Amino acid sequence: xxxxxxxxxxxxxxxxxxxxxxxxxxxxxxxxxxxxxxxxxxxxxxxxxxxxxxxxxxxxxxxxxxxxxxxxxxxxxxxxxxxxxxxxxxxxxxxxxxxxxxxxxxxxxxxxxxxx
Amino acid sequence: xxxxxxxxxxxxxxxxxxxxxxxxxxxxxxxxxxxxxxxxxxxxxxxxxxxxxxxxxxxxxxxxxxxxxxxxxxxxxxxxxxxxxxxxxxxxxxxxxxxxxxxxxxxxxxxxxxxx
DNA sequence: CTTTCATATGAATGTTTGTTCATATATTAT
DNA sequence: ATAATATATGAACAAACATTCATATGAAAG
Numbered sequence: 150x151x152x153x154x155x156x157x158x159x160x161x162x163x164x165x166x167x168x169x170x171x172x173x174x175x176x177x178x179x180x181x182x183x184x185x186x187x188x189x190x191x192x193x194x195x196x197x198x199x200x201x202x203x204x205x206x207x208x209x210x211x212x213x214x215x216x217x218x219x220x221x222x223x224x225x226x227x228x229x230x231x232x233x234x235x236x237x238x239x240x241x242x243x244x245x246x247x248x249x250x251x252x253x254x255x256x257x258x259x260x261x262x263x264x265x
Numbered sequence: 266x267x268x269x270x271x272x273x274x275x276x277x278x279x280x281x282x283x284x285x286x287x288x289x290x291x292x293x294x295x296x297x298x299x300x301x302x303x304x305x306x307x308x309x310x311x312x313x314x315x316x317x318x319x320x321x322x323x324x325x326x327x328x329x330x331x332x333x334x335x336x337x338x339x340x341x342x343x344x345x346x347x348x349x350x351x352x353x354x355x356x357x358x359x360x361x362x363x364x365x366x367x368x369x370x371x372x373x374x375x376x377x378x379x380x381x
Numbered sequence: 382c383t384t385t386c387a388t389a390t391g392a393a394t395g396t397t398t399g400t401t402c403a404t405a406t407a408t409t410a411t
Numbered sequence: 412a413t414a415a416t417a418t419a420t421g422a423a424c425a426a427a428c429a430t431t432c433a434t435a436t437g438a439a440a441g
Contacts, residue, residue, distance in 0.1 A: 158313045162323055166308055169301075171373075176304040178369050183296030184429075188288050193278045201388055203275045207282070214430055216389055221429095235387055235438055245372040252368055253294050256361040257287075300399075317418055330400055332419055337399095351408050351417055 181225045182249065186210065186218050190239075191246060194228060198240035297341045298365065302326065302334050306355075307362060310344060314356035 166172075181187060189208050193199055199207070205215045219239060222228045227246050230239045241247070282288075297303060305324050309315055315323070321331045335355060338344045343362050346355045357363070 156319060158315055159319045159323060161313055162309045162315060162319070165312060166305065166323070172304050172308065173301050174373055175366070175369050176299055176301045178373060179295050179304075180299030183292055183299040185285075185289050185292045186429075188292040188295075189282065192282055192288065196281060197274045197277055199274055199278060203272060203278070207275060207278055211431070212388070213390085213432075217429075220389080232438085235385095237388065243372075245368060245375070249365065249368045249372065250291070252361060252365045253291050256359075256365065257290055257294060259361070302399075327401070328418070329402080329420085333399075336419075348408085353418065 178225065181221065181227060182253070184218070186214065187222055188250075190215070190218060190222060191227065191241070191250065194239060194241045195247065198238050200233070200236040200238050202236065204239070294341065297337065297343060298369070300334070302330065303338060304366075306331070306334060306338060307343065307357070307366065310355060310357045311363065314354050316349070316352040316354050318352065320355070 182191075186208065190204055193204055193207055201212065201215060201219065204219075205212045208215065219228070219230075223230065223239075226242050228239050229242045230237050232238075298307075302324065306320055309320055309323055317328065317331060317335065320335075321328045324331065335344065335346075339346065339355075342358050344355050345358045346353050348354075
């Protein structure tokens with residue numbers, strides 16, 4: 150009879166697994182990146198800030214849809230905004246956004262060449 | 266009257282925006298990370314491989330739920346598996362998984378200290 | 382202070398998605 | 412062959428979510 154209820158690997162994994170709340174926060178963060186519209190907005194803001202109307206025009210969507218997603222991104226602290234006269238200008242909150250997306254990009258592009 | 270339908274920033278953003286398909290693929294990739302169960306599975310496999318029963322036991326969920334999520338992760342090429350006798354052993358497909366999650370982790374932990 | 386322009390927001394709706402339940406497949410042992 | 416063990420999978424259901432429509436807020440101009 151084998152040792153079914155007590156493997157070393159299992160104990161090891163259990164010891165190193167972060168607590169539930171952390172894993173949940175992490176999943177919630179990635180969930181934000183997991184939508185095409187939000188991904189487009191983030192990319193739009195990669196190199197310059199834009200106001201809501203510009204983003205709306207760029208993505209060719211309704212202003213409402215854009216505003217809703219901007220709110221999601223802002224709540225997640227991935228973007229910030231400031232008022233400028235009548236318009237509101239949005240911009241990336243920090244460089245983590247760029248590096249996270251960059252890593253994802255790499256994974257996608259390297260999928261073709263390394264498939265041993 | 267201001268220049269409403271033609272801003273430099275907008276043109277710049279438009280020129281650099283990747284094509285729709287790429288952005289969609291990227292969002293789909295991050296979507297995979299955007300679920301607590303899948304995040305737990307990925308973390309479980311961070312330092313050692315595990316069979317389905319071990320993962321099921323570790324996460325305290327039904328075997329079916331785990332198998333369904335393992336399939337999602339495998340389809341996304343984030344994990345691979347091999348048969349070993351009666352059991353099937355899963356492991357991380359490559360290091361991108363580790364770096365992507367690592368970046369996310371950093372963003373979370375640094376959220377407290379830099380809030381200017 | 383009323384109108385206009387830019388953006389935000391609440392409710393409703395259709396779609397996507399994670400889990401469960403029941404069952405199928407595949408390997409090993411009797 | 413048959414039973415037992417390990418994993419996979421299809422259908423169903425409930426919960427989460429993105430978009431739309433209608434409307435609210437807020438600044439600026441007349």
